[in-house]
Amino acid sequence: ALDVEDRDDRLVFFSGNGKGFSKNASTFDQIINDKDEAKAFEAGFILCTLLTQAACENIKVPMIGGGGIFMEVNKAKTKVLFLPEDLFKPAAAGLSNSEYSGLQGHWVNPTLFGLPALCFMRGTIAYRMLTGRFAYPSTDQVERNADIMDRKFLPLELSVNGVDKTLAKEINKALKLNSNIVSIPGKKQKGKASEDLTPTASFPLELLYAAKNNSAETKLTDEELQAKAQAYLKTQASKVN
Secondary structure, eight states, X not given: OXXXXXXXXXXXXXXXXXXXXXXXXXXXXXXXXSSOHHHHHHHXXXXXXXXXXXXXXXXXXXXXXXXXXXXXXXXXXXXXXXXOHHHHHHHHHTSOHHHHIXXXXXXXXXXXXXXXXXXXXXXXXXXXXXXXXXSSOOSSHHHHHHHHHHTOSOOGXXXXXXXXXXXXXXXXXXXXXXXXXXXXXXOOOOGGGXXXXXXXXXXXXXXXXXXXXXOOTTOOOHHHHHHHHHHHHHHHHHHHO
């Protein structure tokens, strides 16, 4: 445990040889918050590709946030390291709500496991890549979990003007996954609740990469998109209340 400047508490540091990594390696959280948008998009796409491969091949991946994923992104070969959950999650738990959310809480749904958890995390990364923000941004864990249960987020098509509809549907579906949905598979529900939210290992990676250069001809004006988003949020708030 070491004293850290500007903190009253003492922090525990883990150190070791990051075999295969150079000094240019950093966490995904650092990359995506950096000013290099091209590198951030590339890193996010690599993670979505990796998670899709893991889902399709039934490979277990630690469900940790961007603060526990180390990456070294370069054209020749990108390296990725997921820290073990048993190491990173307890370490992050002692941080403030804001710090914890940025490094861990915003990225995963702690009530999900297996494929649903992986799909939610993949959707979160894709949403963050394309919008620059998290779908469930609250730094209060109780409030964030409530928002997830209520599916209280702005759909991708109302956040990114002209985004591909198929891509938006897939990402929105992943972000709607919660413990109620996955614990009652096959249960018939009425209305919009009846939409198919079955987690799928596959993901439209080619559409995600194409979204980097969004050149859709069907874009709304900024005013039209904002009006539709505000109307959606008003209706959503009424339903939640």
